[in-house]
Amino acid sequence: MKFGGTSVGTPDAMRQAVSIVKNEKAQWKNVVVITSALSGVTDTLLKMxxxxxxxxxxxxxxxxxxxxxxxxxxxxxxxxxxxxxxxxIQAINEV
Incomplete structure (x- = not known):
């Protein structure tokens, strides 16, 4: 499963993505989840x-x-x- 930046860019969007993953996990033995950077992060990195x-x-x-x-x-x-x-939070701040 792949989620783009908008799909994980806000708490509500992230909750929705988690819900989708949970539903798929109930149907499949193994689920692979890939996400893009949060919405707006790539643009900020390019500015930096x-x-x-x-x-x-x-x-x-x-x-x-x-x-x-x-x-x-x-x-x-x-x-x-x-x-x-x-x-x-510690992991976020270390990056």
Whole structure:
């Protein structure tokens, strides 16, 4: 199964994707799930890689914070187990 960026770009969209995977998992022994980057992430990465941004540390920091916040938002909305949530946030911040 493959989900594009819009399909995993918001907490509600991610919940829908999880629901689809669960339904398929009930019918199949093995399920492979592939996702694109969250909606907007590829565009932000391209902005970060642009010549203008590379020479502007403040802009790089702003875009990096934007990416972290986007992933934190998804994790905060979907992960309700405290230890798993903290592990996820730590992994996001390490990247």
């Amino acid at each position: 890689a642009s010549c203008e941004t590379i020479s502007n540390p403040k802009a790089l920091d702003m875009f990096a914070l934007e990416l972290i916040q986007k992933h934190d938002e998804i994790a905060n909305a979907l992960i309700h187990e405290p230890v798993l949530f903290q592990q996820t």
